[in-house]
Amino acid sequence: MLNYDIVVIGGGPAGLAAAIEAKKNGVDSILVIERDRELGGILQQCIHNGFGLHIFKEELTGPEYAQRFIEQLEDMGISYKLDTMVLDISEDKSLMVMNRTDGLLKIRGKAIILAMGCRERTRGAINIPGTRPAGVFTAGTAQRFVNMEGYMVGKKVVILGSGDIGLIMARRLTLEGAEVKAVAELMPYSGGLTRNIVQCLDDFDIPLFLSHTLIDIKGRDRVEGITIAKVDENRKPIPGTEQHYECDTLLLSVGLIPENELSKSAGIQLDSITGGPVVNEAMETSVKGIFACGNVVHVHDLVDWVTEESRRAGRNAAKFIKDELWDGGPSFRTAAEKGIRYIVPHMVRVENVEQTVDLFMRVDDVYTNVNMVVKLDGVRIRTITKKHLAPGEMESIKIPTKFLKEKSGGLLTVCLEKEGA
Amino acid sequence: MNKKEMICIVCPMGCRLTLQEDVNEEKGYKVSGNQCHRGIEYGIMEQVNPTRALTSTVKIKDSSLNRLPVRTDHPIPKAMLFECMKLLNHIEIQAPIKMGDIVVENVLNTGANIIASRSMA
Structure with a gap:
């Protein structure tokens, strides 16, 4: 059995930032475990730019953003294992791990940081009708084929879902010579950033059909065509609005799910809305000494925020190792109310917070000119006016600890209120 | 207008x-x-004169992967994106390469270089 102070599961942006930050905070015995053949995670296939505007104040591509962290990790002498799969975590923080060189081995960490990221929802997850031919890919799988392996996925393409990956792939496949016929989105708004609609769809005259869904896939061996239809306010297809497209490829960009099989095996409590672990201000899960960060906790829209959150997890895991993480004192639960889907973290122990308590959340619909209202036990303590809110964009609120310091605990809520109400 | x-x-x-x-x-x-x-x-x-940064890939020989991600180091005219993509189709690079290395100098006389987005051994 191998023993480390901190074991990080996942070598993507979250795991890299957490490991580096833990080392910076005085922990030397760290191991990063990655199942792919190299570090960097999904960033390696995101060859478009737009990463790092907050963290580095410049616009980088995914591989460039990853390489900065990989180089830092290597310079700091943090060890890692590639091509290695974690099969199981038990509550005593020992891991069952397997790879081709070591075979099956047991690794024990005094602390563990979960950074497994998320995976894409598939055709099966959203029950798309029709035949089952080849040519149906999730957008991220297609991205890996095209950008890393060098395989083109198709010539005539329709994309279901207008999340950022779907939009990015519409542009990518167009540049590579495919004809992207349409992007269909179930909701009345796009889940992607406005700039991506402009530079990925408008630039290439690719039509975006909002409030549309896929109702049929045709083809025996390969996709031959698909049918989309407009949906009503209950998201049910409206008869007579069907449009048929001849195509050989369908990409799905229909959401991401935090990957928490290992969290479950460790007996960690999950949030049914985010699909990720319930965490406190230190990014610690319901099992003491097991931390989590990045998309395994909740799906982020910018990698910069993943880095920030993971640094917090790494710093606190180091504190845990040094026995500096407080477990007493006033603690506050957080709860999402009207208009807010979820809040991370779920619990805040004020003793561990330096200046502000940072709450991250998503709204449940598109809103204009609303107030985000923070209440402590029903009493308003902060109001932030927002011109525009959308489910695709994560929001954050900072609460100065002075509001919480004198209290012995309580409930922090966030809700939306119409301006002037 | x-x-x-x-x-x-x-x-x-x-x-x-x-x-x-x-x-x-x-x-x-x-x-x-x-x-x-x-x-x-x-x-x-x-x-x-609308311009865009272009990100794409080129073939790479003797590396763990088949494609090297590349980008323009400055935005290029939007109208030249497809012409530039055509040119990249014919490029093949020999590994190893370092992030930031120039793959195509002054691409299509735009003044922008095509550079590697990552190192590959």
């Missing part, structure tokens, strides 16, 4: 810009709706 609406794509904010012809302005246009100075630059460029 008298007035034109557009969405700024410089950063994820996505400001809604209004571009108006104005002889009193130095560059002949007045931009409003921007939340930073880069919006002004973008708005005018988008009218006069």
Whole structure:
């Protein structure tokens, strides 16, 4: 059995930032475990730019953003294992791990940081009708084929879902010579950033059909065509609005799910809305000494925020190792109310917070000119006016600890209120 | 053109810009709706000579992967994106390569270089 102070599961942006930050905070015995053949995670296939505007104040591509962290990790002498799969975590923080060189081995960490990221929802997850031919890919799988392996996925393409990956792939496949016929989105708004609609769809005259869904896939061996239809306010297809497209490829960009099989095996409590672990201000899960960060906790829209959150997890895991993480004192639960889907973290122990308590959340619909209202036990303590809110964009609120310091605990809520109400 | 609406794509904010012809302005246009100075630059460029950064891949030999991600080090005219893609189709690089290495110098006389987005052994 191998023993480390901190074991990080996942070598993507979250795991890299957490490991580096833990080392910076005085922990030397760290191991990063990655199942792919190299570090960097999904960033390696995101060859478009737009990463790092907050963290580095410049616009980088995914591989460039990853390489900065990989180089830092290597310079700091943090060890890692590639091509290695974690099969199981038990509550005593020992891991069952397997790879081709070591075979099956047991690794024990005094602390563990979960950074497994998320995976894409598939055709099966959203029950798309029709035949089952080849040519149906999730957008991220297609991205890996095209950008890393060098395989083109198709010539005539329709994309279901207008999340950022779907939009990015519409542009990518167009540049590579495919004809992207349409992007269909179930909701009345796009889940992607406005700039991506402009530079990925408008630039290439690719039509975006909002409030549309896929109702049929045709083809025996390969996709031959698909049918989309407009949906009503209950998201049910409206008869007579069907449009048929001849195509050989369908990409799905229909959401991401935090990957928490290992969290479950460790007996960690999950949030049914985010699909990720319930965490406190230190990014610690319901099992003491097991931390989590990045998309395994909740799906982020910018990698910069993943880095920030993971640094917090790494710093606190180091504190845990040094026995500096407080477990007493006033603690506050957080709860999402009207208009807010979820809040991370779920619990805040004020003793561990330096200046502000940072709450991250998503709204449940598109809103204009609303107030985000923070209440402590029903009493308003902060109001932030927002011109525009959308489910695709994560929001954050900072609460100065002075509001919480004198209290012995309580409930922090966030809700939306119409301006002037 | 008298007035034109557009969405700024410089950063994820996505400001809604209004571009108006104005002889009193130095560059002949007045931009409003921007939340930073880069919006002004973008708005005018988008009218006069729209440019885009191009990211793509080229073939790479003797590496663990088949494709090397590359990008332009400066934006190039939007109208030249497809021509540039055509040119990249014929490039094949020999590993190893370092992030930032020039893959194509002064691509299509745009003044921009195509550079490697990562190191590959």
